[in-house]
Amino acid sequence: MILQLLTGGVLLGCVYGLVSMGLSLIYGVMGIVNFAHGALVMLAMYVSYWLNTYVGLDPVLGTPLIALIMFGFGMMLYKLVISRVLKGPFLARMLVTFGLSIFFINMAQFLWSPDYRNIQGAISKGTFMLGSVFIELPKLVASIGSLIVAALIYWFLRKTKTGLAIQAISIDRSAASLMGINLEKLNAIAFGIGIACAGAAGSLLASYYYIFPDVGTMFGLVALVAVALGGFGSTEGALIGAILIGIIETLGGFYIGPEYKYALIFLSYVLIVIVRPKGLMGWGAD
Numbered sequence: 401m402i403l404q405l406l407t408g409g410v411l412l413g414c415v416y417g418l419v420s421m422g423l424s425l426i427y428g429v430m431g432i433v434n435f436a437h438g439a440l441v442m443l444a445m446y447v448s449y450w451l452n453t454y455v456g457l458d459p460v461l462g463t464p465l466i467a468l469i470m471f472g473f474g475m476m477l478y479k480l481v482i483s484r485v486l487k488g489p490f491l492a493r494m495l496v497t498f499g500l501s502i503f504f505i506n507m508a509q510f511l512w513s514p515d516y517r518n519i520q521g522a523i524s525k526g527t528f529m530l531g532s533v534f535i536e537l538p539k540l541v542a543s544i545g546s547l548i549v550a551a552l553i554y555w556f557l558r559k560t561k562t563g564l565a566i567q568a569i570s571i572d573r574s575a576a577s578l579m580g581i582n583l584e585k586l587n588a589i590a591f592g593i594g595i596a597c598a599g600a601a602g603s604l605l606a607s608y609y610y611i612f613p614d615v616g617t618m619f620g621l622v623a624l625v626a627v628a629l630g631g632f633g634s635t636e637g638a639l640i641g642a643i644l645i646g647i648i649e650t651l652g653g654f655y656i657g658p659e660y661k662y663a664l665i666f667l668s669y670v671l672i673v674i675v676r677p678k679g680l681m682g683w684g685a686d
Contacts, residue, residue: 403532403533404532404533404534405647405650405651405654406647406650406651407533407535408539408646408650409643409646409647409648409649409650409651410543410643410646410647411535411539411540411542411543411646412539412543412646412649412650413642413643413644413645413646413647414542414543414544414546414547414550414642414643414646415542415543415546415601415604415605416619416622416623416626416642416643416645416646417546417547417550417626417638417639417640417642417643418546418549418550418597418600418601418604419437419438419441419597419598419601419619419620419622419623419642420623420626420627420630420638420639420641420642421550421553421597421635421638421639422437422593422594422595422596422597422598422601423437423594423597423598423620423623423624423627423638424627424630424632424633424634424635424637424638425553425557425566425590425593425594425597425635426590426591426594427627427632427633428570428632428633428634428635429566429569429570429586429587429590429591430482430486430587430590430591431490431493432482432486432493432494432497433493433494433497433624434497434594435494435497435498435500435501435620435624436497436498436500436501436504436620437497437594437595437598437616437620437623437624438501438598438616438617438618438619438620438621438623439500439501439504439505439616439617439620440470440473440474440504440595440598440599440602440616441598441599441601441602441605441615441616441619441620442504442505442508442602442611442613442614442615442616443470443473443504443508443602443616444466444469444470444598444599444600444601444602444603444606445602445603445605445606445609445611445615445616446508446512446611447466447469447470447599447602447603448462448466448519448602448603448606449517449519449606449611451465451466452519452606458523458607459519459603459604459606459607460523460541460542460545460603460604460607461523462603463545463549463600463603463604464600466599466600466602466603467549467596467597467599467600467603468596469599470595470596470598470599470600470602471592471593471595471596471599472592473595473599474591474592474593474594474595474596475588475589475591475592477500477591477595478587478588478591478592479588481496481500482496482497482587482591483584483587483588486587501617501620505613505614505616505617506613508613509613512613514612514613514614515612516610516611516612517610517611517612518609518610518611519606519607519611523607525537525538536608538607538608539608541604541607542604542605542607542608545600545604546600546601546604549597549600550635550639553593553597553635554635554636556593557635562586562589565581565586566586566589566590568581569581569583569586569587569590570633601619602616605619618662621662622642622645622649622662622665623638623642625641625645625665625666625669626638626641626642626644626645627641628641628669628673629641629644629645629668629669629672629673630642644668645665645668648661648664648665648668649661649662649664649665652664652665
């Protein structure tokens with residue numbers, strides 16, 4: 401039983417990890433806690449749903465397209481909204497993203513009603529046994545897809561000039577600017593990549609998760625805890641923190657009760673940051 405729970409926790413944590421990596425990247429580069437991140441996961445799930453309904457595009461196969469759409473939407477959002485408050489007080493930046501979250505959720509309720517929807521006939525259906533472990537194929541595919549996207553983000557940040565420049569901004573914005581790095585351009589790219597992570601996660605989740613206007617709220621909160629746990633600004637730490645949270649959620653939901661699992665997640669975070677206030681691998685932006 402314990403192996404079954406651990407497997408389920410890791411599979412869940414991988415998807416949490418992709419959401420968390422995008423959130424961590426945005427904070428690391430711009431010092432913004434994006435409270436709209438969960439709502440953007442929800443929007444991506446709806447985009448995936450409508451593409452499946454009208455075009456027949458499977459949510460798993462459509463993940464690259466959804467990520468690209470959300471990347472463009474993220475860059476537009478940065479240009480129109482985020483860039484205008486970037487130099488303002490931290491509270492102003494926080495309230496803007498919180499306001500965007502409320503706007504997106506209410507927009508979804510207005511456009512698509514609060515009804516629950518799901519995608520029928522996704523290619524990743526069914527279950528199988530691996531030894532003594534019962535594995536749901538949709539969750540396995542979503543976790544593998546999340547890890548692939550996470551690996552691509554890691555490669556981009558470590559092996560490309562643009563990625564290295566983004567990391568330089570995260571470490572020291574002033575020094576990066578003095579070295580000739582275009583902060584505004586890379587801010588937009590980093591924000592777009594962060595939202596693309598939310599988009600990819602939303603598309604993968606849409607293959608097996610119910611879709612409704614408030615679906616992204618808990619994903620956003622859990623991602624925020626994962627980022628804080630792993631260390632604000634550390635994409636690797638966010639992934640590790642998310643997997644830990646997935647395991648804690650699964651074990652807690654089974655042994656203590658599903659109604660207490662989120663309380664256990666936040667309690668675990670409090671206990672860990674008492675020992676390591678900056679998280680497991682945090683560095684972050686000033």
